[in-house]
Amino acid sequence: MKMSRFNVVSLTLGFAFLYLPILILITYSFNESRLVTVWGGFSTKWYGVLFQDERFLGAAWVTFYVAFISASIATVLGTMAAYVLVRGAKFRGRTLFSGMIYAPLVMPEVITGLSLLLLFISIGLDRGGFTIILAHATFSMCYVSVVVSSRLVSFDRSLEEAALDLGATGWQAFRLVTLPIIAPAVAAGWLLGFTLSLDDLVIASFVSGPGATTLPMRIFSEVRLGVSPKINALSAILIGMVALGVIVASLTTKRAAQRP
């Protein structure tokens, strides 16, 4: 079927609206000129400058380990929660619990950040990389459990029963049968958690302390002093990582869905 003129125009407009700013940003990150809005020829020098910058490298490292560890914690907790909510014996208030686990998805980030900050202060936890990890694990866990439970719902229960029937313990049945089959969904959940953590500015700003600055925080604080091409380069890198994460996550989810 050929697309009508109207469809072509609205599609183009829609995508332009979505991606033009990002495209401009990426283009200007290769700008020779020091001025952000004046094109002075192609160059990768701002990337070079960026990689010389200690503060950038520090922030990159914090961002990376926070994302890695928080995604891993979220994956374990989220998978466990999904398993119990989908599989576990029906207990009173199960529907309430299922609902509650999704609540942080719609909670304003400011509120999540603020409440976590209050929690950390009240239990006297020193704020820094560790608290960001905890905070990120908290909200990523919801996403992981959403992804994993949608896989578990379509999972043939008799596979687990067959494992038990053949002498496996509950844990063996999970480890040898369930987990390998839902692995793509678990991996997609992890990637999602990783990407969300890379992305986050609001919650990280609330719960971080001195010495723990993530890339989004770094960008935000530098932009306040004026946009430099260096920031464009940094943003472009971040966009690339997030895009990669989302693409891999959606591919693994798709593969997971195609499995029997």
Added chain:
Amino acid sequence: MTDDVFAPWNDPGQSPLIRYANVTKKFGEFTAIDNVSIDIFPGEFFALLGPSGCGKTTLMRMLAGFETPTSGIISLGGQDMGNVPPNKRPVNMMFQSYALFPHMNVWDNIAFGLRRDGLPKDQVAARVEEMLRLVQLQKFAKRKPDAISGGQRQRVALARSLAKAPKVLLLDEPLGALDKKLRQETQFELVDIQEKTGTTFMIVTHDQEEAMTVSTRIAVMDEGIIKQIDTPASLYEAPNSRYVADFIGDVNLIEGDWRGDTLHWAEGQTPLAVQSDAPVGKAWLALRPEKIAISKDQAKADNAIPGQVIDIAYLGNLSTYVVEIPGGQKIRAQATNARRLSRRDITWNDTVWLSWTSTAGLVLSE
């Protein structure tokens, strides 16, 4: 009955391997299994037969340990299974969906149970090879379940559930997903494997032909209760109710008033003579089509009713005649086709006589 006939259920000296004692299972308010008692003996090929939804799977899953009876006791070899978890029962189940592990190849699927027992590697390998030979799948050992045919998957599932040499093998509609021809072949294979391994089989099916072909005894179920447990031949020849008579094979049921020696079935018609000790009262005469003779002239027999041929189904070796008798009921009579078609003298709309002996039918009051 001679000694070499396999009939442990008639031998008071034998004790059952599986015993369901007054088992009831409720799902909420709904009673899926209602006070069922069954004894199954070692070496039996026992079939649970009934329409879809009558509770066959539930009955089987309680023995495997996946459902807990609401009341009653299930024991295996004299031991109450009440507190034994599924992975500790000497019972293996072949699932209706086969439940093959999709991420493991055929070999690993079969080895799964053996490995859980912590058997040494070489023993696992030897046993898996033996199972592969038994189901003739040696060539497919390295394939994943999605790379083999439905019939092969069925055999992998069978091999996997037999690998641990369980005391009892449970088969839930094992042949349901196969086409008719493959199903018949597999039925004989199943019987063969059951005899070879000496395992007690309990099979669930809604196909009466399948149950008749493979089993030593059949429990006919209806809505959570057992209507009758007997050998295929006894169920066919001596059903205890209209439900069983109708479920097992084809039957004509003539309703009437049973007076102890004759059934008064229609105003102004000669009562039907039957030898039966059924209690007098309202009853049905159950007559199998092949026990009724059909002829153009009135035959000398205990019972003879006139009628008109309204349909003939030609089945090759047999023909089924549908005959309308006085009162309008349609009776099916079956005759073997000993003569060529052109020589047979009964055709549509002919007036014929149906006749049978006084021992041909059964009087059923239920």
